Amino acid sequence: MPLKTIASLDIKRLEILGIDGTVDKSLMPKLSDKILLEMYRLMFQIRAFDERAILLQRSGRLGTYPMITGQEATQCVPPLALKPSDWVVPTYRGGGVYFARGMQMRYGLLYWAGDDRGTRFPDGNNDMIFSIPVGTHLTQVAGLAWGQKFKGKGGVALTYCGDGTSSKGDLHEALTFAGQFKLPAIYIIENNGWAISVPRKKQSASQTLAQKAWGYGVHGIQVDGNDALAVYSATVEAVARARKGEGATVIECETYRMGHHTTADDWTRYRETKEVESWKQKDPIARFKKFLAAKKLWDEKKEKHLAAQTKVWIDGEVKAYEETPAPNPLNMFADNYAAAPWNLIEQRAELEELLKFKGGAKVLMELPPSEGRFP
Amino acid sequence: MKTAAKPVAVRTLNLVQAVNEALDIAMAADKRVMILGEDVGVNGGVFRATEGLWKKYGDDRVVDTPLAEIGIMGSAIGLAITGMRPVAEIQFDGFMPSVFDQVVCHLGRIRSRSRGKMSVPLVLRAPHGGLIHAPEHHSESPEAYFCHTPGITVVIPSTPHDAKGLLLAAIESPDPVVFFEPKLLYRSAKGEVPSGHYTVEIGKARVVKEGKDITLITWGAMTVTCQKAAERLESEDGASVEILDLRTLAPLDLDAVLASVSKTGRCVIAHEAPNTGSWAAELSALIGERALLRLLAPVARVGGWDIRMPLFRLEQYYIPDADRVVMAARKTLKF
Numbered sequence: 001m002p003l004k005t006i007a008s009l010d011i012k013r014l015e016i017l018g019i020d021g022t023v024d025k026s027l028m029p030k031l032s033d034k035i036l037l038e039m040y041r042l043m044f045q046i047r048a049f050d051e052r053a054i055l056l057q058r059s060g061r062l063g064t065y066p067m068i069t070g071q072e073a074t075q076c077v078p079p080l081a082l083k084p085s086d087w088v089v090p091t092y093r094g095g096g097v098y099f100a101r102g103m104q105m106r107y108g109l110l111y112w113a114g115d116d117r118g119t120r121f122p123d124g125n126n127d128m129i130f131s132i133p134v135g136t137h138l139t140q141v142a143g144l145a146w147g148q149k150f151k152g153k154g155g156v157a158l159t160y161c162g163d164g165t166s167s168k169g170d171l172h173e174a175l176t177f178a179g180q181f182k183l184p185a186i187y188i189i190e191n192n193g194w195a196i197s198v199p200r201k202k203q204s205a206s207q208t209l210a211q212k213a214w215g216y217g218v219h220g221i222q223v224d225g226n227d228a229l230a231v232y233s234a235t236v237e238a239v240a241r242a243r244k245g246e247g248a249t250v251i252e253c254e255t256y257r258m259g260h261h262t263t264a265d266d267w268t269r270y271r272e273t274k275e276v277e278s279w280k281q282k283d284p285i286a287r288f289k290k291f292l293a294a295k296k297l298w299d300e301k302k303e304k305h306l307a308a309q310t311k312v313w314i315d316g317e318v319k320a321y322e323e324t325p326a327p328n329p330l331n332m333f334a335d336n337y338a339a340a341p342w343n344l345i346e347q348r349a350e351l352e353e354l355l356k357f358k359g360g361a362k363v364l365m366e367l368p369p370s371e372g373r374f375p
Numbered sequence: 376m377k378t379a380a381k382p383v384a385v386r387t388l389n390l391v392q393a394v395n396e397a398l399d400i401a402m403a404a405d406k407r408v409m410i411l412g413e414d415v416g417v418n419g420g421v422f423r424a425t426e427g428l429w430k431k432y433g434d435d436r437v438v439d440t441p442l443a444e445i446g447i448m449g450s451a452i453g454l455a456i457t458g459m460r461p462v463a464e465i466q467f468d469g470f471m472p473s474v475f476d477q478v479v480c481h482l483g484r485i486r487s488r489s490r491g492k493m494s495v496p497l498v499l500r501a502p503h504g505g506l507i508h509a510p511e512h513h514s515e516s517p518e519a520y521f522c523h524t525p526g527i528t529v530v531i532p533s534t535p536h537d538a539k540g541l542l543l544a545a546i547e548s549p550d551p552v553v554f555f556e557p558k559l560l561y562r563s564a565k566g567e568v569p570s571g572h573y574t575v576e577i578g579k580a581r582v583v584k585e586g587k588d589i590t591l592i593t594w595g596a597m598t599v600t601c602q603k604a605a606e607r608l609e610s611e612d613g614a615s616v617e618i619l620d621l622r623t624l625a626p627l628d629l630d631a632v633l634a635s636v637s638k639t640g641r642c643v644i645a646h647e648a649p650n651t652g653s654w655a656a657e658l659s660a661l662i663g664e665r666a667l668l669r670l671l672a673p674v675a676r677v678g679g680w681d682i683r684m685p686l687f688r689l690e691q692y693y694i695p696d697a698d699r700v701v702m703a704a705r706k707t708l709k710f
Contacts, residue, residue, distance in 0.1 A: 063687060064510050092510075114508060114687030132512035133470050134442065164413075164442035168473075195442045197418035203441050262510075270417045329692040332685040343651065347680045357698055 011211045013222040016229040019282055021290025029233040033297055035080060039228050040292055041306065043072035043285045046096040048310045049105055050259075052318065053095075053112070057263040061322070065112045066093045067259030073228040073284035074190050074253040076100040078158060078235040086239075087126045087144040087157035089137050091190065093257075094130060094160055101127050105314075109321040117327060117371070135165040138174035138187070145178065145185035145248070156242040158186040158235075164195025166209050172216075175250070179217035184242035186235065187213075187250045191225065192257040193279075197270035213250035225253030226284035229291075256282070325368045329355065334372025345375055388568040391561040393535035394424045394500075397542035398462065400572050402432050405460060408546060411438040411447055412464030412500075421466055422502060422561055444473035448499070452481060455497040460546060465501040468555075469512030474499070475520070482551050483526020498545045503531060503555035504596050504647050505694050508687045515684055516595075516648035521553045522625040522657070528577060529624040531555040533598035535566045537622055540575030548577060557596035564599070580628035582635070586617035589641040589704055592632060592658060594621040597645045597695065604645075604700035614708055624654055632658065633666050640671035641710075643703045647694050650678035672710035675703045 016027045050069050056062040068075065075096025079088060090097035095108050102122045111118025121127035128144075131137040141159040148155035161171065166189050178185045189209045193200050206212060213220025219241065223230040231253055238249035256279040260267050267276070292298035333340065333348040340348075355363050388396065401408045410425055416439035419426035429437040440447050444465055451463040465471055478499075486494050505514030521529045530545055530552055532538040538556065545552035557564075583598060584605065591601040598620045605616035619635050621628065636642045642662060644655040655676040662674050677695045685693055 063508055111686070112510075114510075114690075116686045116689070118686075132510060133473060136473075162442075167441035167443040167446070169443065169445050195413070196421070197414045197416075198439050198442065202439060264421075269419075327688055329689050332682055332689050332693065333680070336682045343681050347682075351680070351692060354692075354699055354702065357702055 009211055009214050011208055011220065011222065013224070014230045014234055015224040015227055016233060017227045017287055017291055019287050021287050021294055023229065023291060027233065029229060029236060031229075031232070036292065036295075037297060039077055039080065039232070040285075040288055040298070042076035042096070042100050043228065043288065044306055045310050045313065046072055046076060046099050047285060048307075049099070049314055049317075050095065052314050053109065054259070054263060056109070056318065062109060063112050063114045064262050064264045066262045067257065068093060068095050070256045070258035070279065070284070071190060071192055071225070072096055073231050073288070074188070074225040074255045077228045077231040078186075078188060081232065081235040081239045082156070082158060084122075084125045086155055087128065087141070087148065089128045089141055089144070089157070089159040090130050091134070091160045091162060091165075092130045092132055093162075093190075097160065098127065101125055103127070104317065106317045106320040106324070109317065110324060113321070115324070115327055116331070117324070135161050135168040135170035138165075138170045139177065141185055141187070142174045142177040142181075142183055145183035145242070146181060148184050149181075149245075154184075154243040156184040156186060156239055158188065158239075160188045160190050162195060163189060163191040163193065163200050163203055163209060164198065166212065167203050171212070175213060175216035175218050175248070178248035182245065182247040184245070185248040186238045186242060187248065189250060189252040191252055191254050193255075194257050194261070194267075194271065196261040196265060199271070208252060210250055210252035218248045218250055220250040220252070222252040222254060225255030226282050226287070228284060228288050255284070328367045328370045330367070330370045331372055334370065334374040340375035348374065384570045385567045386570065387565055388535045389562050390532070390535045390538050390556065390564045391422055391424050393539040393568050394542055394556060395426055395428070396568070397539040397546075398425060398428060399431070401460075401462075401543060401546045402428065402436065404572065407458060407460040408462065409436045409438065409454070409459060410462050410464065411440050411451060413440060413442055413447075413466050415439060415464050420464065422558065424500070424556070425464070444470055445477060448474035448477040448482075451497045451499070452477060452485070452495055455495045455551075456485065456493050460496055462498045462500060462546060465499065467513045468501050468503050468515040468517055471501055471515070471517050478521065478527070479524050483524055486526065486550065494549055495551045496549050498542070498552050498554050500554045500556065502558040502561070504557050504559055505684060505687075505690050506559045506596065508690075509558075511686055514687070514690060516646065516679065518555060518624055519648055519652060519654045522654050526550070527625065528552040529555070530577060530622065531557065531595045531624060532622060533557060533560060533564065533595055533620050535564060535568045537575050537581065539568055540573050541577065541622065543572060544574040544577050547574065552577070555595065559596040560599070575622070578623045578626050578628055580631040581620045581622055582631070583618035583620050584616070586615040586639065588615045588639055589643065589708055590617045590619060590635040590639045591643050591645060591700065591704070592619045592621065592635075593645045594624060595647065597647060600695065600697055601645055601700055603697040604704065607697065607701050608704055612705065612708065614704070616704070627658070627661070629661060629665075632662065636662055636666050637669040640669055641707045642670075643675045643677060643700060643707055645677045645695055645700050647679055649681045650676050651681045653678055672707045675707050677703045
């Protein structure tokens with residue numbers, strides 16, 4: 001019997017907006033001017049925020065911080081295809097995702113300053129804190145999507161992971177569930193080329209990361225992750241598929257981490273400057289600006305106005321962050337259980353005793369108000 | 376080793392340099408020794424523990440793996456069974472739970488399940504503990520999970536000298552060793568380290584200082600905290616304090632523990648992990664079982680609280696400091 005081909009893969013890559021700002025009209029999604037301008041605002045502002053956050057860290061006013069620059073389109077655009085009630089779980093580098101979901105960035109700063117009060121998302125949003133042990137959220141997102149399916153209101157769950165994380169078993173299990181139970185989930189693989197010092201080509205022998213999806217009966221597509229229009233189009237299609245009950249999608253967004261892994265890293269140890277420079281040509285914001293200008297939606301006057309607005313906004317967020325009173329150490333005992341057990345009640349009292357030992361009885365009076373539920 | 380013995384020079388190194396030197400010596404001496412982990416090659420590890428080794432020994436022996444902890448752990452087990460001597464690095468303590476299936480279900484059991492035909496002579500290195508203002512899940516103390524698992528040796532040095540000697544002993548050990556490196560001490564702990572090959576025996580505690588009135592039993596970075604506490608207890612309370620740095624957590628140096636506690640009759644166990652179900656709990660039980668009548672006070676445990684490690688703004692209130700050790704020691708001394 002001759003060998004038969006019983007399955008073959010057809011892996012597509014979507015590009016709409018070129019680096020010169022021109023678009024492929026046949027692929028151009030229908031978008032209002034308002035939403036186009038919103039995409040630009042989000043990308044522009046999160047980059048300015050990222051630059052300020054790095055400066056804050058470098059001057060000792062922030063802890064270790066993961067840079068966003070270069071990945072604005074991949075991060076800021078997909079949330080625009082969602083409702084607040086859809087679940088969103090970004091990665092630790094996902095400041096742009098949270099920003100596009102309406103998070104007040106003072107909380108992002110607070111989190112990276114080592115303050116547990118920084119995990120605050122807008123009321124009414126189904127946003128979840130990222131997982132630092134990477135990829136461990138991916139199966140949870142299958143569960144979030146499953147829960148949406150039970151609710152029966154067409155809700156979806158959208159999440160991100162990096163090219164590095166796509167090597168972990170977590171993605172295998174998550175996609176197995178997403179495929180098997182036809183879950184309304186969107187998995188964005190934010191392929192930024194580098195998992196700290198390990199390049200994409202050393203991560204997997206697979207030609208693309210998008211094609212992994214098909215092995216689980218899940219739709220998969222690669223897009224130019226620096227092309228906001230392609231990212232939007234692919235997300236809208238994936239969300240529509242999910243809402244209609246037609247299952248999950250993997251979107252591999254090929255983008256680039258322009259900066260270090262975090263402020264504790266130094267990319268000059270492991271990658272070539274010319275590679276980084278080559279990605280500057282593909283910048284997601286610059287090409288989108290050219291596109292808007294060609295459509296007469298943008299000019300230097302508007303740019304100046306946005307820059308000034310952005311500075312005021314960032315100054316306000318930084319001020320709010322820096323003026324947040326130091327946390328009460330007793331806070332850490334709150335919200336660990338619905339009702340705190342005896343050992344926590346004892347240990348919280350022990351911490352009070354320690355604080356008195358350190359600073360005298362008046363110390364407890366001077367503490368900022370404790371927050372959270374206890375016992 | 377076949378090379379002519381070079382004269383031993385004693386230099387001052389920090390703990391991460393001592394780890395690096397041990398890896399270098401082991402790789403030079405034995406071609407079966409290889410390193411695998413995330414960012415351990417070109418980048419030399421996020422703490423630079425493997426700095427320079429990729430250049431010296433090449434891609435095949437210093438391997439930047441895909442980002443997959445189970446892959447690292449499972450393949451290290453397979454490599455060890457075939458006769459290699461893998462030294463696997465898990466980048467942060469908070470990523471250790473990912474390797475748990477391999478550790479709990481396989482790592483310590485293969486010798487027994489193969490009726491002694493197979494062994495798994497690998498080392499699993501990971502940074503340990505907090506207080507370096509690191510992000511979430513980067514400041515954990517997961518030693519109890521590993522100590523609880525049969526078939527595994529668990530080591531944690533607190534000086535550069537011990538780090539080098541214990542790591543060489545771990546690599547040469549016929550059984551799997553989980554090797555924790557206190558990240559607070561990577562650069563802050565400096566000490567004299569002899570050049571060349573030497574080992575520190577696994578399973579032996581170190582008496583940091585001798586004393587008569589109370590024993591502080593500790594490990595990892597808390598050893599330094601206990602030294603600060605001891606200075607205060609001696610100068611402010613006139614107490615004579617003995618400090619025991621366990622160095623190997625499993626198997627415990629029970630003789631050293633019982634000898635010290637029997638001498639002083641008072642004991643505080645200080646560590647970073649939550650007390651409930653901790654290695655301090657096991658120690659406390661052993662002391663109760665075997666030295667009850669020598670005790671003049673209940674065994675005290677000073678550990679992290681029974682809650683998750685908070686983000687770093689509050690970590691100094693979570694991980695015991697010298698104040699907490701002093702408070703516990705005073706209660707124990709006055710009992």
